Amino acid sequence: MMNNLLVQLLQSIVPLSDPLLEYLNDRLETRTYAAGELLLREGQVSSFIAFIEKGMVRSYYYKDTEKLTSWFMKEGDVIISVESFFSQIPSSECIEALEPVTVHAISYDDLQYAYRYFPEFNVHGRVLTEKYYVLSEERLHMLRKRTSKEKYNYLLEKHPDILSRARLGDIASFIGVNLETLSRIRSEKS
Numbered sequence: 001m002m003n004n005l006l007v008q009l010l011q012s013i014v015p016l017s018d019p020l021l022e023y024l025n026d027r028l029e030t031r032t033y034a035a036g037e038l039l040l041r042e043g044q045v046s047s048f049i050a051f052i053e054k055g056m057v058r059s060y061y062y063k064d065t066e067k068l069t070s071w072f073m074k075e076g077d078v079i080i081s082v083e084s085f086f087s088q089i090p091s092s093e094c095i096e097a098l099e100p101v102t103v104h105a106i107s108y109d110d111l112q113y114a115y116r117y118f119p120e121f122n123v124h125g126r127v128l129t130e131k132y133y134v135l136s137e138e139r140l141h142m143l144r145k146r147t148s149k150e151k152y153n154y155l156l157e158k159h160p161d162i163l164s165r166a167r168l169g170d171i172a173s174f175i176g177v178n179l180e181t182l183s184r185i186r187s188e189k190s
Helices: 004-013 018-027 082-087 108-117 121-145 148-158 160-165 168-175 179-189
Strands: 029-033 038-040 048-054 056-063 066-074 094-097 101-107
Touching: 004 048, 004 121, 018 101, 018 108, 029 048, 048 108, 056 168, 066 160, 066 168, 101 108, 108 121, 121 148, 148 160, 148 168, 148 179, 168 179
Parallel strands: none
Antiparallel strands: 029 101, 038 094, 048 101, 056 066, 056 094
């Protein structure tokens, strides 16, 4: 059964026809993950796209043996390993639950079917793709062109809940500093 927040999100883009709503209700699968559990492992093909009802996740990749956080997503967000899902190739990233997480997931094949047989759903796909592409560009710009202090301030201003919910080591790796530097930046803000 589709989550009300997800229905509201989709309806705000373009109203869902009854047949499309019925199809999504039949195909969406509710999944739960414990804190620390992986939704996707490096080398695994991303087989689903999911809407987060509850909890927060992070994506990370390995550089040598170090885990580097590339993004955080939380309630109301759509999560996906973009390259792996759309190209159906092994993922170069991992997606980890930072808290207990509940998602509503649809498989690659079921999503492709929805696009093919419910043309209005292509509008939903386009609008959500545009939204997350803009967020990706914003994040890339922030990570490439700002100092560590500016990156922390960006999180503080735009995503303060990440700072209170994510582990300090994950935040440090996201903004590209070690824990000592993050501690110094945080103490300057106090």
